[in-house]
Amino acid sequence: MATKKATAPLKKIKPSGGTDDNFFSLVYEVARQIPKGRVTSYGAIAAALGTKSSARMVGWAMNGCHRVKPKVPAHRVVNRNGMLTGKHHFNPPGIMEELLKKEGVKVKNDQVIEFKKLFWDPVVELQF
DNA sequence: CGCCTGACGAAAC
C-alpha cells in the first residue's frame, strides 16, 4: 500500500530527546513537568500544546508513556473530572492511585480528592 | 483506502 498517511510514527519517538517535533513528545515533556503531589488533565496538556480539541490525542500519546524514557508520570494525568480513567492501562492497574497517594494526592473510588485544588495547569505554569 | 476504536471534552437532550 503506497498509501502512507503521513502520520506521526509513535515508534520514532526519541528518548531523552526532549524537544521533538512529535506531538507525542510534547505531551511527554509537559507531563514530566508536573510537580509531585499535583495532577492535571489531558485537555489541559492539549490546550497547552495548542490542541485543546485533541485531548484524546494526549491520552493516545500516553499510550506509549511506558516506552518513553525517562518514564512519564502518567499517573499524575487524569481526565477533566479528576477521575483516574487511565488506571486500567497501568501495570498493574491500581498502581496509579497508589503512586498518587504516595505523593500526597488523596484518591477515592478512582477519583482524585480536591482535584480542583491539586490541579496543575501547564498553560499557566509553563506559560505557553 | 475506508471503518472502527480510543487513557477526553464540551454541548445537547
Next chain:
DNA sequence: GGTTTCGCCAGGC
C-alpha cells in the same frame, strides 16, 4: 443535574 451524542485526530486492521 445526569446521561448521551458529537467532535477531534491519529493508529490499527
